[in-house]
Amino acid sequence: MKEDQLMPVNLPPRDKELRARVKLFGNLLGKVLKRLEGRRALAAVETLRKGFIALRKQDDPAKRAKLMAFIDKLDADSLELIIRAFSTYFSLANIAEEDFLYRERRRQVSEGGPLWVGSFDHTLRELHEQGIPADSLQRLLDQLAYVPVFTAHPTEARRRTVMEAQRRIFLAADRLNDRRLGREEREELTQELETRIQVLWRTNEVRVKKPQVQDEIKYGLFYFEESLFNAVPITYRFLEKAIRRTYGNDEAGNPRVRVPSFLRFGSWIGGDRDGNPNVTPAVTELACRLAMEQVLSEYLRRVSALRHELTHSLYMCQPSEAFLESLERDSNIATAVFRGSADRFETEPYRRKLYIMRYRLTETLNTVRRRLNGENAVLPANSAYASAAEMLNDLRLMHDSLVSHGDANVAAGKLTDLIRLAETFGFHLFHLDIRQESTVHGQTVAEILKATGLNEDYDALSEPERLALLARLAEAEELPRLDGEALSETARETLEVFHVIGRMRAEVGPEGIGTYVISMTHAASHVMEVMFLARLAGLAGRNEAGECFCQIRVSPLFETIEDLRHIEEVLEDLLTQPVYARMLKASGNLQEVMLGYSDSCKDGGILASSWNLYEAQQKILRITGAHHVACRLFHGRGGTIGRGGGPTHESILAQPxxxxxxxxxxxxxxEVLSYKYSNVETAVYELSMGATGLIKASRCLIDNPPMDRRDYLGIMDELAALGEEAYRDLTDRTEGVLDYFYEITPVQEIGQLNIGSRPSHRRKADRSKSSIRAIPWVFGWAQSRHTLPAWYGIGTALERWRQNDPSRLAKLQTMYNEWPFFRSLLSNCQMALTKADMRTAEEYARLCHDPELAKRVFGRIHEEFERTVTQVLNVADTQTLLDENPTLALSLMRRNPYMDPLNHIQITLLRRHRELHERQPEAEQDPWISPLLRSINAIAAGMRNTG
Known part of the structure; x- marks a missing residue:
């Protein structure tokens, strides 16, 4: 590939500011290194930095050999220090870029014109210009639900402590942007930045111990405390402002379009037990209670602050009758609240109410904390808040009362923010999804049926026989008594999860438990097995009046290419079951279906995965529509392109x-969590971009959307088949390719990096493609700069379909310009191709024990890489990769000279580490493992990708 194919042509005009900030950070880091580690350490870093920058400008084999010899002479401690220096640089560059993009958005706002594509302002103007009236927009907004779900897959390499230090640097850097600062103030701030960078340098970025699930739960909670409790109300304010600006107010002065609370959050942390034996029923309880503790603490803090703001006197205003009645109802706990002074704040009604609310929240919070300490605590019936609805009712009464006597502007401040938080987070904070693999349920059901005498050999039943049996049992009035001792430990624990669901629904509220996700769903009976287990735990069945009830919502997860192709059959079998249909209706008549991006891409390649997922969505909506069932699609996306990643706004618009x-x-x-939600400013931007993508993609609720062109669909069928064939030919049919993967990537060493509680393989010591999980599969290829899962097969597919026919190329170019799905696919492919580096990948290939195997496999990969770059550029009709996204192109280009030394150091460390263990298999002292693990972190930070 020619170098100029990677270089951006149209550079953004304000990049000088960003470069200046990155340079400042680099200089300050250099000062810290020189002062703390000495001149020789800094000189070593600079030798590699300047040397590889020069090689990027012009390759020089002699200079390259000299740099490699320099690396070879370095001991473990020196290598570790150099790795940390480059890793810290990447962290600082990431902060500089995030702050720069935030400043650019702020600048556009201050200039007063239309804002960026995907902003609330731009989206509302667009809808208005397209003739969408206020009542139609209201109808659309009332049906919105935007639900990001935080997961704990082993892909985030950063510690929470490190992220907190980085947040402090971000805030200090943002203050430096104030153009009104004098020279002395600027110098003081620069000195503060240097101090913050010094603290970051002194902080260990690698975990000393592998995290427990409890650590991961707290890690997930970090983002709510750090940014989301502030970002959510701001996001709603921005949307309200954009709507008022575009659609105006009615005759009474109220906005023509009201903004409902549509943001909701989910989590898998503490609920995802698929392949993770550490997620026990007790851990699930812990996750729910810690979430409840965190959100109650936030409400308590905000209610306490409001006491000092809403100091209205009865002599100055007249609260509403409904509000005064609520105060009267509170009189039964006034003595306890005010410790004997029951008439305290009688002339300051809002303040009095807030003191009472604070007391009730404290009672609820203390009960949660006692439960966390292992006590069987009962909520005080008269004094505590039993639910978020009770608290919300008090907040809304206060709000409406303020409005009634002319204080609407006061009510619209921090009180409204608290109402938005309560509507969004309730007492549960997030919907905790539960996930388990289908075979676990099947084995548990088989054991239960045998132990109760209901069926001796469940495994021998056909699919129709299983469905008939499970349907009958799901609604049976009585079931034989079950002796838990007759079950295996796995079966007992599986059944206990359903009892935990019931208890947690009672403790944190019905919304505290989200969906029960069944991974590897291959048949309708897999869903009915879960319904039967729910029936045993009292979560589903018939009540005393004979009416159907269901307190569980089940989401089948279709992951592999084969599963996606059989999705119609499974859903049709499920929704035609009368018992399941009744249960579904009792739970709200919403069928959620989850689609797995990671495994389908690992299985059949990016083209087949993307296209089968696209078609699957259409099939699902057709089937659920025919059965008059509402449907919500749950997208199992990862951070990298090979796992469904990419910009959220564009990804939503690319749906069918x-x-x-x-x-x-x-x-x-x-890593997506930390990039999106570590800072309030970025979190607001990400939530806004996602919400506008959802609004645009949901136009079908109020309008007839333009349908896909049939000829485009036919072309994609052919491209997907060609791409899958090319991908499988490499990964399934090329002898030794898995040995190549394991030997030339640090995937074996990733298991020693303390970044997740979940094992990286389904089966230990199994080098098959089916054993390795999708995350380390993508992680390994990324570390070695192949990034193969995100692009392999696209070049072959495009080349074979084109057949050097100019009219066919023109057709593909039209598809790229007109069809959001195809454009998003190839745009994301360009990002992955830019992050790949075949020269560096070839260096990794030399780690393979069999030179002939390495030559053969790498040769095929390199050839497909060149082909893909050429074909994608031809279809996009551009000269360089990411020509249409110069900001991203510059970011990646700026990182490459710093990535080069890290990759070459990692190759050296992999070789030394493995040679040591070949010579001494039982070696306890390995000086190379610590710097090697740090190199994995550093490269992940540089690429802004892990899994």
Whole structure:
């Protein structure tokens, strides 16, 4: 590949500011290194930095050999220090970029014109210009549900302590942007920045111990405390402002369009037990209670603050009758609240109410904390808040009362923010999804049926026989008594999870438990097995009046290419079951279906995965529509392109027309969490971009969307088949390719990096593609700069379909310009191709024990890489990769000279580490493992990708 294919042509005009900030950070880091580690350490870092920058400008084999010889002479401690220096630089560059983009958005706002594509302002103007009236927009907004789901997959390499230090640097850097600062103030701030960078340098970025699930739960909670409790109300304010600006007010002065609370959050942390034996029923209880403790603490803090703001006197205003009646109802606990002075704040009604609210929240919070300490605590019936609805009622009464006597502007401040938080987070904070693999349920059901005498050999039944049996049992009035001792430990624990669901629903509220996700769903009976287990735990069945009830919502997860192709059969079998249909209706008549991006891509490649997922969504909506069932699609996306990643706004718009019905749910995994939600400013931007994508994609609720062109669909069928064939030819049919993967990537060493509680393999010591999980599969290829899962097969597919026919190329170019799905696919491919580096990948290939195997496999990969770059550029009709996204192109280009030394150091460390263990298999002292693990972290930070 020619170098100029990677270089951006049209550079953004304000990049000088960003470069200046990155340079400042680099200089300050250099000062810290020189002062703390000495001149020789800094000189070593600079030798590699300047040397590889020069090689990027012009390759020089002699200079390259000299740099490699320099690396070879360095001992473990020196290498570790150099790795940390580059890793810290990447952290600082990431902060500089995030702050720069935030400043750019702020600048656009201050200039007063239309804002960026995807902003609330731009989206509302667009809808208004397209003739969408206020009542139609209201109808659309009322059906929205935007649900990011935080997960704990082992892809986030950063510690919470490190992220807190980085947040402090971000805030200090942002203050430096104030143009009114004098020279002395600027110098003081620069000195503060240097101090913050010094603290970051002194902080260990690698975990000393592998995290427990409890640590991961607290890690997930970090983002709510750090940014989301502030970002959520701000996001709503921005949307309200954009609507008022575009659609105006009615005759009474109220906004023509009201903004409902549509943001909701989910979590898998503490609920995802698929392949993770550490997620026990007790851990699930812990996750729910810690979440409740955190959100109650936030409400308590805000209510306490409001006491000092809403100091209205009865002599100055007249509260509403409804509000005064609520105060009267509170009189039974006034003595306890005011410790004997029951008439305290009688002339300051709002303040009095807030003191009472604070007391009730404290009672609820203390009960949660006693439960966390292992006590069987009961909520005080008269004094505590039993539910978020009770608290919300008090807040709304206060709000309406303020409005009634002319204080609407006061009510619209911090009180409204608290109402938004309560509507969004309730007492549960997030919907905790539960996930388990289908075979676990099947084995548990088989044991239970045998132990109760209901069926001796469940495994021998056909699918129709299983469905008939499970349907009958799901609604049976009585079931034989079950002796838990007759079950295996796994079966007992599986059944206990359903009892935990019931208890947690009672403790934190019905919304505290989200969906029960069944991974590896291959048949309708897999869903009915879960319904039967729910029936045993009292979560479903018939009540005393004979009416159907269901307190569980089940989401089948379709992961592999084969599963996606059989999705119609499974859903049709399920929804035609009368018992399941009744249960579904009792739970709200909403069928959630989860689609797995990671495994389908690992299985059949990016083209087949993307296209089968696209078609699957259309099939799902057709089937649920035919059965008059509402449907929400749950997208199991990862951070990298090979796992469904990419910009959220564009990804939502790339969904099939008419398949987004106001609701979207998707996983936020690994490094994506920290990039999106570590800072309030970025979190607001990400939530806004996602929400506008959802609004645009949900136009089908109020309008007939333009349908996909049939000829485009036919072309994609052919491209997907060609791409899958090319991908499988490499990964399934090329002898030794898995040995190549394990030997030339640090995937074996990733298991020693303390970044997740979940094992990286389904089966230990199994080098098969089916054993390795999708996350380390993507992680390994990324570390070695192949990034193969995100692009392999696209070049072959495009080349073979084109057949050097100019008219066919023109057709593909039209598809790229007109069809959001195809454009998003190839745009994301360009990002992955830019992050790949075949020269560096070839260096990793030399780690393979079999030179002939390495030459053969790498040769095929390199050839496909060149082909893909050429074909994608031809279709996009551009000269360089990411020509249409110069900001991203510059970011990646700026990182490459710093990535080069890290990759080459990692190759050296992999070789030394492995040679040591080949010579001494039982070696206890390995000086190379610590710097090697740090190199994995550093490269992940540089690429802004892990899994």
């Amino acid at each position: 027309p008419g398949t987004v019905h106001g609701q979207i749910k998707f996983t936020e995994q690994g």
